[in-house]
Amino acid sequence: MAAADLFAAVGYEATSMASVARGAGVTTTTIYWYFEDKETLLVAVLDHLLQETLAGLGDRDDESPVDLLMWVVDRLTEQRRLVSTVHALAGRSPTVAVWHDAFHELTDAMLAEGLRQEGVPEPLVPATTRLGVFAIEGLVMHPLSRAEQRAVLELLSTVR
């Protein structure tokens, strides 16, 4: 998809439907035959990126929990522009809100399962999961050195 490259390069808002069309070698109107609107196009790109990331995650079941989280933070940081775009759009676009909710349902469940296997007592799992998700999102959105990032994740892993 040409849209994915453009979204990554200049961001969703700065990407015009005209430039997507140009990249795909068609006319602007053609895109509307495949996608209902620009937000639906975004969701298609998001699904594609998510599938890639999940595949990459499958190859690293062996690493330590903190290393695993660091890897996830790195992948999301590469798409930082899209992450904040999704947050902003979810507040006013039902299309994007649906995707965002499904995304969190999936990722929250994955993190919760990981915490259980790390021995976090069951009653603490929900709140710890949320704090973990918030920490990951925070690390993605605010640039810190790797040492600072590690410090936050290590601190998080002492919670219980």
Add this chain to the structure above:
Amino acid sequence: MAAADLFAAVGYEATSMASVARGAGVTTTTIYWYFEDKETLLVAVLDHLLQETLAGLGDRDDESPVDLLMWVVDRLTEQRRLVSTVHALAGRSPTVAVWHDAFHELTDAMLAEGLRQEGVPEPLVPATTRLGVFAIEGLVMHPLSRAEQRAVLELLSTVR
């Protein structure tokens, strides 16, 4: 300011300069005599809201730390739309990025000071501050019940 009400009501992106002008009883062009562009107008609104919130915070130095954080989360949640707008714009607008950085410098310092007075050991203060900021932002951006919000903040206050 008419812009503040409109931003709160329908959001920054959905607020046209024409509607701001209408609300202020002037012409669109007039706004550009007072503000360089739409983003500068946003920053003026943000400054205004921040000043209000800081004043309100001064009246509650007595409450417990968790209550204080809950209050901050409530105020930010009221402006949730603007919060995600700022995050999204900070990535592509130097004007908004400057404000965002200054905002975090201020709020991070305030939280760090609070943590010290709660007895958090000095070497843990930076990472704990970051985790606290991330938790607040997460609570603002993801709707949870008050009980769930409290659980996250209580969990956070066990960290050290």
Add this chain to the structure above:
DNA sequence: ACCTGAACACCGTTCAAGT
């Protein structure tokens, strides 16, 4: 089924002109 050209309503911003 797939793609286009032309148009629509709107946007932020500018500029020359007025008082």
Add this chain to the structure above:
DNA sequence: ACCTGAACACCGTTCAAGT
């Protein structure tokens, strides 16, 4: 110093028409 009307370049989207 303050405000305006008219214009500019652009935007996402639609629609009737073509193959």
